[in-house]
Amino acid sequence: MSRTLVFVETQDGKIKKASREALALALSGPVPVAVVTFAEDGADLAAGLSGVPTLFHVTGAGDIYQPDIHAATLENLIRENGIKTVVAAHSARSRDLFPRVAARVKAGLVTDCVAVNLEEMCAVKPVYSGKLLARIKVNAGVNLFTLRPNVFPAEIPEGKGIPEVVAVSAADVPARCRVVEVAAGAAGRVDLTEAAVIVSGGRGIKNKENFALLQELADVLNAGVGASRAAVDAEFAEYNMQVGQTGKVVNPKLYVACGISGAIQHFVGMKTSKVIVAINKDPEAPIFKKADYGIVGDLFEIVPLLKAELEKALN
Amino acid sequence: MNIFVCIKQVPDTEASLSVEGGRKVRESGLKWVISPYDEYALEAAIQLKEKTAGSTVTAITVGPARADGVLRTALAMGATAAVHVETDSELDHHAIAACLAAAVRSCGEPDIILAGKQAIDVDAGVLPLFLAQVMDLPAASGVIAMEVTDGLAKVEREIEGGARERIEMALPCVIGATKGLNTPRYPSLMGIMKAKKVEVKKFTPAELNVESLEPALLLESLSVPEEKAPGRVIEGEPADAVRELVRLLRDEAKVL
Numbered sequence: 001m002s003r004t005l006v007f008v009e010t011q012d013g014k015i016k017k018a019s020r021e022a023l024a025l026a027l028s029g030p031v032p033v034a035v036v037t038f039a040e041d042g043a044d045l046a047a048g049l050s051g052v053p054t055l056f057h058v059t060g061a062g063d064i065y066q067p068d069i070h071a072a073t074l075e076n077l078i079r080e081n082g083i084k085t086v087v088a089a090h091s092a093r094s095r096d097l098f099p100r101v102a103a104r105v106k107a108g109l110v111t112d113c114v115a116v117n118l119e120e121m122c123a124v125k126p127v128y129s130g131k132l133l134a135r136i137k138v139n140a141g142v143n144l145f146t147l148r149p150n151v152f153p154a155e156i157p158e159g160k161g162i163p164e165v166v167a168v169s170a171a172d173v174p175a176r177c178r179v180v181e182v183a184a185g186a187a188g189r190v191d192l193t194e195a196a197v198i199v200s201g202g203r204g205i206k207n208k209e210n211f212a213l214l215q216e217l218a219d220v221l222n223a224g225v226g227a228s229r230a231a232v233d234a235e236f237a238e239y240n241m242q243v244g245q246t247g248k249v250v251n252p253k254l255y256v257a258c259g260i261s262g263a264i265q266h267f268v269g270m271k272t273s274k275v276i277v278a279i280n281k282d283p284e285a286p287i288f289k290k291a292d293y294g295i296v297g298d299l300f301e302i303v304p305l306l307k308a309e310l311e312k313a314l315n
Numbered sequence: 316m317n318i319f320v321c322i323k324q325v326p327d328t329e330a331s332l333s334v335e336g337g338r339k340v341r342e343s344g345l346k347w348v349i350s351p352y353d354e355y356a357l358e359a360a361i362q363l364k365e366k367t368a369g370s371t372v373t374a375i376t377v378g379p380a381r382a383d384g385v386l387r388t389a390l391a392m393g394a395t396a397a398v399h400v401e402t403d404s405e406l407d408h409h410a411i412a413a414c415l416a417a418a419v420r421s422c423g424e425p426d427i428i429l430a431g432k433q434a435i436d437v438d439a440g441v442l443p444l445f446l447a448q449v450m451d452l453p454a455a456s457g458v459i460a461m462e463v464t465d466g467l468a469k470v471e472r473e474i475e476g477g478a479r480e481r482i483e484m485a486l487p488c489v490i491g492a493t494k495g496l497n498t499p500r501y502p503s504l505m506g507i508m509k510a511k512k513v514e515v516k517k518f519t520p521a522e523l524n525v526e527s528l529e530p531a532l533l534l535e536s537l538s539v540p541e542e543k544a545p546g547r548v549i550e551g552e553p554a555d556a557v558r559e560l561v562r563l564l565r566d567e568a569k570v571l
């Protein structure tokens with residue numbers, strides 16, 4: 001009997017929302033599900049995984065991600081357990097790990113899917129920076145899908161019984177691509193690709209210091225802060241904040257663009273946001289053709305007003 | 316050093332695209348460019364060459380006849396040789412990686428192979444890692460900083476929330492470049508003139524003994540996503556407009 005394997009990532013001992021979306025998809029599919037975790041305390045996840053028959057808990061992989069060891073471990077797991085399908089969130093981790101695994105097992109891999117049908121084994125993914133959608137049928141013995149966050153439902157149906165925890169030893173292979181250190185990013189920052197709300201600034205923000213204004217608005221909304229390429233190139237913001245064709249593709253329920261003109265390369269990175277708000281002083285700015293709601297005005301006046309109004313509304 | 320850069324020709328980022336026959340991008344009138352991430356790979360390769368006397372930079376592409384254009388651009392920027400694996404077939408990433416690996420080997424033993432982390436057409440983001448596996452080399456992709464000394468590549472990649480991984484790999488290795496690594500140069504006029512005269516080495520996949528395997532992925536259809544209807548501009552004094560915006564976000568859009 002084939003099984004669908006779900007690779008989950010955790011934070012503070014809990015399965016991340018984007019990974020839950022992958023799990024929910026797998027559970028809706030035609031074959032039994034197994035979950036794999038590399039987290040040290042991963043065995044504790046079992047209690048929250050009712051309805052999942054098997055939890056593979058990888059031990060001995062070390063406390064930092066070593067790509068070669070992780071990839072070889074997953075490869076072994078797939079081969080030894082007759083796994084035909086693997087799903088995960090499209091995350092920084094899976095972006096690195098899944099191609100390595102796919103190359104090892106000669107799998108079909110569709111990354112960044114916005115729809116997956118596990119019965120027909122096909123997926124839809126944005127291509128050409130989201131200007132087109134491709135419907136792709138996978139055709140290999142083993143097939144892998146990574147799912148764009150915030151697209152798939154995360155509700156996991158209540159099932160019976162908790163999984164059997166199967167300890168798996170990490171593959172004993174050399175780390176040829178050796179991660180020697182992980183330097184932490186700024187604490188408490190919301191990751192853009194998974195953020196539910198994003199406040200973004202463009203060239204109209206004028207300097208680095210003014211990004212604090214957006215951060216204050218973001219704090220009220222529990223949002224991530226993004227930027228246009230013009231803002232990144234002018235060094236108002238860091239590259240990891242860039243949204244667009246050569247930055248991050250984001251998919252929040254609310255995207256607030258401040259002082260951003262709405263160039264196609266920016267738009268393709270955020271156009272699937274459920275609601276787009278534009279604040280721009282130029283009534284002719286292309287962003288207004290794409291935004292659900294727009295306010296024509298000086299962002300330095302509008303943003304503080306918006307922050308105050310939201311504080312009232314949300315309390 | 317024997318340096319290789321894998322590049323791909325893609326439609327200009329400004330282009331708006333349409334589909335013909337249900338599964339092909341309409342090509343008439345399109346302007347073609349090097350995929351932006353590949354430019355960072357090229358620039359890194361050229362800088363390495365400039366630092367290490369006696370180095371060569373070979374640009375390689377897999378694609379149809381028109382893809383010659385990106386090799387000319389690479390040569391104009393400073394690549395010293397070019398290889399074109401010419402094919403009109405839709406190859407999957409396993410096959411493209413096999414073509415690139417064979418093309419690299421046809422030019423000798425690599426010291427380092429660079430590529431963009433992702434081509435902005437298929438947007439898969441898998442090629443550098445597939446290529447590394449085919450060639451049995453260590454690899455890192457999404458690289459934003461890199462230093463190569465004494466047979467060792469020290470690179471950095473960005474992961475979630477702005478955290479960075481520092482990675483070390485012995486050469487030869489494969490590196491997938493992303494924005495932040497450098498600022499790609501523009502080709503000089505002299506470079507463009509010189510590039511025209513370089514003879515590009517050409518192969519077909521069959522000549523490289525890349526067998527036509529059963530593809531792992533089958534493209535069933537391409538479509539243009541539905542665009543949502545344009546929204547509205549909220550009129551009025553700033554304070555009133557903002558109050559109305561918050562009301563709409565809460566009561567109409569229900570996103571608060």
Ligand SMILES: Cc1cc2nc3c(=O)[nH]c(=O)nc-3n(C[C@H](O)[C@H](O)[C@H](O)COP(=O)(O)OP(=O)(O)OC[C@H]3O[C@@H](n4cnc5c(N)ncnc54)[C@H](O)[C@@H]3O)c2cc1C
Pocket residue numbers: 201202203204205227228229230231242243244245246247248258259260261262263264265266269279280281282285297298299300328351
């Ligand atoms: C290959 C390639 C890849 C690219 N990739 C990306 C990408 O990934 N992401 C991206 O964003 N761009 C990308 N671009 C760049 C893109 O084409 C635009 O240049 C960029 O998005 C413009 O950024 P902007 O809107 O901040 O700046 P501008 O276009 O300069 O717009 C600034 C806006 O701010 C408004 N403004 C100014 N002051 C105020 C104020 N006080 N109050 C309110 N509004 C104000 C102005 O009216 C204007 O509309 C790419 C381009 C290329 C060629």
